[in-house]
Amino acid sequence: MLEILNWIIRIANYYEYAIVIYVLMSWLPGAQQSVFGKWLQRIVAPYLNLFRIIPPIGGIIDISPIVAILALNFAISGLSHLVLLFL
Template sequence: MLEILDWIIRIARYYEYAIIIYVLMSWLPGAQQSPVGRWLGRIVLPYLNLFRVIPPIAGIIDISPIVAILAWNFAVSGLAHLILLLV
């Protein structure tokens, strides 16, 4: 059971890294339109779009990816604790 938990946490970390990379790609012109950017967008955007309802601060700074990562970490931590309760 602990091996399953280890795999879940590892996959969750990779997804978190994908979110961070996709957000950082927005700083580079045309990076999100590259093949890698489009591939990451197909993976990451469905989750990030859940948090796009949060308006940007001062119309410029979008904090929705930060909230999305915090929610992702909270969910993974909760799932890990639930699995540990069953062991």
């Protein structure tokens, strides 16, 4: 059971890195329109769209990726505590 939990945590960490890379690619012109950018968008955008309802601060700064990463970390932490509670 702990091995499965370790895999889930590892996958969540990689997904967090993918979100960070996707956000950083938005700063570079044309990076999100590349083959890698489109592939990464298919993986990350559905999750980020859940948090796009949060309006940007000052109309410029989008904090939805930060909230998405925090929600992912809270979910993984909660799952870890639940699994360890029953072991």
